[in-house]
Amino acid sequence: MPDGRERRLSALCERLTVEQLDALLVSSPANVRYLSGFSGSSAMMLVGQQDRLLITDYRYATQAAGEVGDVARVVIESTSLWDGLWAHMPAMSAVRVVGFESAHMVHRDFQRLLEAGSRWQWRPTTNLVEGQRERKDAGELACIKEAIACAERALEVTLGRTSIGMTELEIAGVLEAALRQAGSDGFAFPSIVASGPNSARPHARPGERTLEPGDLLLIDFGARVGGYCSDVTRTFVAGAASDRQREVHEVVRMANERACRGVRAGMSGRDADRLARGYIEDRGFGDWFGHSLGHGIGLEVHEAPRLARTADAFLATDAVVTVEPGIYVPEWGGVRIEDDVHLGTDGARVLTQFPRELIGIG
Amino acid sequence: MPDGRERRLSALCERLTVEQLDALLVSSPANVRYLSGFSGSSAMMLVGQQDRLLITDYRYATQAAGEVGDVARVVIESTSLWDGLWAHMPAMSAVRVVGFESAHMVHRDFQRLLEAGSRWQWRPTTNLVEGQRERKDAGELACIKEAIACAERALEVTLGRTSIGMTELEIAGVLEAALRQAGSDGFAFPSIVASGPNSARPHARPGERTLEPGDLLLIDFGARVGGYCSDVTRTFVAGAASDRQREVHEVVRMANERACRGVRAGMSGRDADRLARGYIEDRGFGDWFGHSLGHGIGLEVHEAPRLARTADAFLATDAVVTVEPGIYVPEWGGVRIEDDVHLGTDGARVLTQFPRELIGIG
Numbered sequence: 001m002p003d004g005r006e007r008r009l010s011a012l013c014e015r016l017t018v019e020q021l022d023a024l025l026v027s028s029p030a031n032v033r034y035l036s037g038f039s040g041s042s043a044m045m046l047v048g049q050q051d052r053l054l055i056t057d058y059r060y061a062t063q064a065a066g067e068v069g070d071v072a073r074v075v076i077e078s079t080s081l082w083d084g085l086w087a088h089m090p091a092m093s094a095v096r097v098v099g100f101e102s103a104h105m106v107h108r109d110f111q112r113l114l115e116a117g118s119r120w121q122w123r124p125t126t127n128l129v130e131g132q133r134e135r136k137d138a139g140e141l142a143c144i145k146e147a148i149a150c151a152e153r154a155l156e157v158t159l160g161r162t163s164i165g166m167t168e169l170e171i172a173g174v175l176e177a178a179l180r181q182a183g184s185d186g187f188a189f190p191s192i193v194a195s196g197p198n199s200a201r202p203h204a205r206p207g208e209r210t211l212e213p214g215d216l217l218l219i220d221f222g223a224r225v226g227g228y229c230s231d232v233t234r235t236f237v238a239g240a241a242s243d244r245q246r247e248v249h250e251v252v253r254m255a256n257e258r259a260c261r262g263v264r265a266g267m268s269g270r271d272a273d274r275l276a277r278g279y280i281e282d283r284g285f286g287d288w289f290g291h292s293l294g295h296g297i298g299l300e301v302h303e304a305p306r307l308a309r310t311a312d313a314f315l316a317t318d319a320v321v322t323v324e325p326g327i328y329v330p331e332w333g334g335v336r337i338e339d340d341v342h343l344g345t346d347g348a349r350v351l352t353q354f355p356r357e358l359i360g361i362g
Numbered sequence: 363m364p365d366g367r368e369r370r371l372s373a374l375c376e377r378l379t380v381e382q383l384d385a386l387l388v389s390s391p392a393n394v395r396y397l398s399g400f401s402g403s404s405a406m407m408l409v410g411q412q413d414r415l416l417i418t419d420y421r422y423a424t425q426a427a428g429e430v431g432d433v434a435r436v437v438i439e440s441t442s443l444w445d446g447l448w449a450h451m452p453a454m455s456a457v458r459v460v461g462f463e464s465a466h467m468v469h470r471d472f473q474r475l476l477e478a479g480s481r482w483q484w485r486p487t488t489n490l491v492e493g494q495r496e497r498k499d500a501g502e503l504a505c506i507k508e509a510i511a512c513a514e515r516a517l518e519v520t521l522g523r524t525s526i527g528m529t530e531l532e533i534a535g536v537l538e539a540a541l542r543q544a545g546s547d548g549f550a551f552p553s554i555v556a557s558g559p560n561s562a563r564p565h566a567r568p569g570e571r572t573l574e575p576g577d578l579l580l581i582d583f584g585a586r587v588g589g590y591c592s593d594v595t596r597t598f599v600a601g602a603a604s605d606r607q608r609e610v611h612e613v614v615r616m617a618n619e620r621a622c623r624g625v626r627a628g629m630s631g632r633d634a635d636r637l638a639r640g641y642i643e644d645r646g647f648g649d650w651f652g653h654s655l656g657h658g659i660g661l662e663v664h665e666a667p668r669l670a671r672t673a674d675a676f677l678a679t680d681a682v683v684t685v686e687p688g689i690y691v692p693e694w695g696g697v698r699i700e701d702d703v704h705l706g707t708d709g710a711r712v713l714t715q716f717p718r719e720l721i722g723i724g
Contacts, residue, residue, distance in 0.1 A: 061652070062562065100469070103468055183531060
């Protein structure tokens with residue numbers, strides 16, 4: 001299979017050698033998918049230098065065989081994934097010191113390692129797979145681009161079918177059906193459709209509120225293709241925009257443009273965040289931009305790297321990140337414009353193309 | 363607020379006394395919502411005998427104030443929820459021994475407790491809140507019933523708009539838009555729309571496959587109202603059913619009916635599972651029913667109790683559980699019929715009403 005799984009597994013095994021680990025127990029579903037191709041919700045993977053095991057349950061028997069192929073030995077366990085692990089692990093050769101994913105293993109399961117798994121030595125690890133995932137390969141980038149194309153087609157359809165008088169829930173329904181129609185195999189996260197004062201809540205959920213003349217309408221959503229997410233936000237206005245709405249929107253648009261132009265691999269997440277935040281502060285809206293500028297997208301909608309005031313780490317080459325400045329005025333409303341940007345070796349490239357002007361809805 | 367949060371918090375505090383804990387750090391989002399009403403995705407709650415703290419981030423500032431009200435003191439933390447915890451915890455009176463949720467705290471965060479939180483004694487706990495959540499109060503039951511009504515309205519609409527030649531993705535789009543139209547404030551889980559041989563995979567995701575004459579069509583989905591989930595499955599046939607399809611469907615329907623009639627509070631999860639499994643085995647299909655009979659639903663779509671071969675625990679009074687027997691024949695197809703059942707003091711009551719016969723799609 002030319003999808004990079006063998007290369008990823010080899011790179012991981014090299015890293016295990018450096019870390020003096022004989023194997024890694026992978027419990028994050030996104031990490032399992034990245035390494036094995038398995039897309040189900042319930043699985044653990046044990047990656048050793050010689051042997052690889054993927055343990056899942058009955059519901060996924062057919063799917064796991066098809067998705068995983070030769071990349072790992074699939075074990076179907078009818079009661080608990082842990083029973084499968086303890087049954088098959090002793091036969092794995094030369095496995096004595098085993099890493100586990102500290103950010104993805106709950107305390108209860110960590111206790112299992114110490115008790116039922118006491119014949120092995122367990123070592124906490126962080127970011128062994130996530131670090132690899134930060135740099136997207138060509139196949140991954142193609143999936144993200146297709147997820148962006150899906151989202152943009154769906155947003156266009158939605159814009160054509162949205163009118164004053166519809167509820168946020170109805171607009172969300174139109175958007176989500178259009179995403180399916182465009183071929184999205186899921187939703188990257190729960191859609192945000194926020195009208196009027198609701199748009200001042202950055203993570204509002206759609207409700208029964210009706211779109212009224214003069215409302216801002218913030219739509220933040222994403223498609224999923226081959227497991228990979230897009231994440232796009234646009235803010236519209238119902239009817240004619242007020243001067244204040246035009247002003248706030250323009251500040252956000254300029255902040256977005258500056259950050260999209262300035263961001264690049266090798267820069268710290270803090271410096272990237274500064275590109276937009278500095279401008280918004282200079283324009284006097286700094287108090288109303290309380291969240292971070294962006295985050296990586298991939299198999300998860302929030303993944304490394306972070307573009308934030310507290311992010312010291314450097315942005316990796318071939319990461320795909322969101323750039324999503326916003327201004328939120330309590331009671332009044334909010335504006336956010338979010339694009340997805342690929343940090344290539346030869347500069348950054350904005351992948352989203354949907355117009356960024358303040359479009360009015362009739 | 364007459365929504366039971368104060369009663370829930372009092373009951374939890376009584377339990378903390380029994381467990382000799384001065385406070386509990388609640389990190390499961392569903393448990394936070396149950397106790398505080400906060401519906402955002404990022405929060406921690408510290409429940410002490412005197413004081414209650416809810417820590418969330420900037421994105422949820424307005425929402426948290428509105429949802430939580432007087433039930434807890436809301437702290438908005440701009441960088442990490444943990445910074446908020448360490449900043450405010452020292453001022454909490456008489457808090458020395460603190461429980462944490464072993465099933466919801468990842469190892470990395472557990473290490474924070476031992477390091478940054480070393481001035482307190484930390485004790486792992488399990489099911490302190492989940493145990494309470496198993497018994498639904500009147501308000502919760504009303505939400506679940508409304509989520510079921512939403513799902514049934516959406517399924518009826520979808521059935522009227524589905525025809526041979528549509529793809530699984532298109533059908534999912536119709537279903538999800540109808541859910542929004544019916545007032546669902548989200549999806550209980552990723553919808554399953556599986557046609558033909560795909561229906562043999564209990565957790566299939568909708569794809570580009572077209573509905574063809576003679577296909578089984580399995581639809582498993584749920585609405586969400588006030589945070590509470592419904593979970594419903596019906597299996598249809600495209601055109602006229604074959605004898606084999608009719609036979610398999612009838613066995614599943616009878617198994618569902620027997621379990622719905624026989625299940626009650628006080629029974630073990632194993633005995634409940636047996637009600638359907640025994641019948642399916644007697645009819646010779648035992649090998650093709652590989653998953654459990656059901657699970658509790660509430661703020662999460664999978665919660666306590668379990669109805670399964672390995673479930674020793676007794677089903678609590680006022681739990682709401684799914685009853686979802688299925689028969690899956692690889693390559694050929696699968697049938698599942700799933701209802702939601704309330705285990706009341708005066709017997710069980712099936713809450714779902716959508717017809718269970720094998721309906722043909724034209």
